[in-house]
Amino acid sequence: MSDQPKMDGRKAGAMARARSLTPERKKEIAEKAAAARWAKQSLPVAEYGSSDRPLRLLDVEIPCYVLSDGTRVLTQEGFLTAIGRSRKAKGGTGAAGMVDNMPAFLSANNLKSLISKEIIESTTPVEFRLPTGGRAFGFKAELLPKVCNVYLSARDQGALLPSQRKIADKVDMLVRGLAETGIVALVDEVTGYQQVRARDALQAYLDNFLRRELAAWVKTFPDEFFQELFRLKRWKWSGSSRRPGVVGYYINDLVYLRLGPGVLDELERRNPADERGNRKAKHHQWLTDNVGHPALAQHLYALIGFMRAEDSWDVFKSRLDRAFPKKGDTLSLI
Numbered sequence: 001m002s003d004q005p006k007m008d009g010r011k012a013g014a015m016a017r018a019r020s021l022t023p024e025r026k027k028e029i030a031e032k033a034a035a036a037r038w039a040k041q042s043l044p045v046a047e048y049g050s051s052d053r054p055l056r057l058l059d060v061e062i063p064c065y066v067l068s069d070g071t072r073v074l075t076q077e078g079f080l081t082a083i084g085r086s087r088k089a090k091g092g093t094g095a096a097g098m099v100d101n102m103p104a105f106l107s108a109n110n111l112k113s114l115i116s117k118e119i120i121e122s123t124t125p126v127e128f129r130l131p132t133g134g135r136a137f138g139f140k141a142e143l144l145p146k147v148c149n150v151y152l153s154a155r156d157q158g159a160l161l162p163s164q165r166k167i168a169d170k171v172d173m174l175v176r177g178l179a180e181t182g183i184v185a186l187v188d189e190v191t192g193y194q195q196v197r198a199r200d201a202l203q204a205y206l207d208n209f210l211r212r213e214l215a216a217w218v219k220t221f222p223d224e225f226f227q228e229l230f231r232l233k234r235w236k237w238s239g240s241s242r243r244p245g246v247v248g249y250y251i252n253d254l255v256y257l258r259l260g261p262g263v264l265d266e267l268e269r270r271n272p273a274d275e276r277g278n279r280k281a282k283h284h285q286w287l288t289d290n291v292g293h294p295a296l297a298q299h300l301y302a303l304i305g306f307m308r309a310e311d312s313w314d315v316f317k318s319r320l321d322r323a324f325p326k327k328g329d330t331l332s333l334i
Helices: 003-020 024-036 075-082 111-112 117-121 145-154 162-182 184-190 200-211 223-230 248-257 262-271 292-308 313-323
Strands: 047-048 055-057 059-060 064-066 070-073 126-131 134-138
Touching: 055 184, 059 075, 064 184, 070 075, 070 184, 075 134, 075 145, 111 145, 117 145, 134 145, 145 162, 145 292, 162 292, 223 248, 223 292, 248 262, 248 292, 262 292, 292 313
Parallel strands: none
Antiparallel strands: 047 064, 055 059, 064 070, 070 134, 126 134
8 A cells, every 4th residue: 555655656757757758759769669669570670761751752752761681661652652653552451462473563564574683583572660660561772773774674665555654754754863863872861871871881882883893895875975975065976986085084074973972983993094094994894783884874864865955065064963963972962
């Protein structure tokens, strides 16, 4: 009996403290408690990110998180909305409807020849726990630009179905946004994860972006890039593969300085010029197949679009600088 008043006093004090907490503080405490409850569970927990701070690409808002195992995910509903699909997968809640172990948005027969093994391996939906404790499904963030490329390749080949044209138009716009900065860096910035990345994150990023061994030469820069460059600079175009040395300066300025943080500096280190200005390889031969070359292709696609739209070099350059600013030497986004 003597303990009862003390117990009531503790409860009263706890209730008084709870009433004094701000909504933001209550939410923070609830999220920490939920994370602690799920820490011992098998599902990864969303440690960084919040539904209040979605990733914004053009007119689309995509909730995104960095999980306890380091995986960057876009929520299933956000992913589907971004590519112009229904927010809900057919068949109800849970992981997106799968057809022959592929998400419905990649299961059409006309797309199968364009889907690489790498894409197949990254299409499995990721199940995870939200900060509030609820269960959610998502896709790895890196899958979004890959899906965009599938639909754009199908469009370029004239292989799109009428029902897929809306998606192709949507991903066309997304590629322009994704080309400015990598999807992983975007997710890290939105979730605040860049503040806790390891100090060698930039070097790890560059190692992933650039290959350690030189690849065989393949034609990467389309002729249209050079044609548009010559047109805007008012140079005579002869179609020859021999071009004035200043073209290299413009390639660095328009392309490599805008691909990613520190990319050009690392290329210069790995592929230095001799005293005559000659290099043993083309810079693009150092780009990796899984990250570097797709990023280059996306950037060139957007860059040529900007070139086509202008007749003045100065106007083109001004708009390019605003849309695709040169990168610094850090992965953080300001």
